Amino acid sequence: MESIQSWVSEHKLTSIGALWASAIGASLAYSRAKSPLKPSLRLIHARMHAQALTLAVLSSAAAYHYYEQRTTGEPKNN
Structure with a gap:
């Protein structure tokens, strides 16, 4: 678990992009099987689902970053 966390910490944009692409694929596959x-329209819906998931992940990452800085007392890395 710690190795995954360190990799994601070092490759933030890559992991968010991979999550976005997999959300698009999953949403397209689900909508192909379930709706006519x-x-x-499938592509538009898939993009909206992926954007919502990406916003949730970015918000979670920002909250985690804020929590990590508060607990460790480290200065900001800009």
């Missing part, structure tokens, strides 16, 4: 929408 046109492909363009």
Whole structure:
């Protein structure tokens, strides 16, 4: 678990991009199996789902970063 956390900490943008791409794929696969929408609407819905998930992950990462700085007392890294 710690090795995954350190990798994600070092590769933040890569991990967020991978999460976004996998959310798009999962949403497209789910909507293909469950709803009779046109492909363009499926893509729009998949993008919206992926954006919502990305915003949730970015918010969680910001909260974690804030919590980590408060507990360790380290200065900001800009």
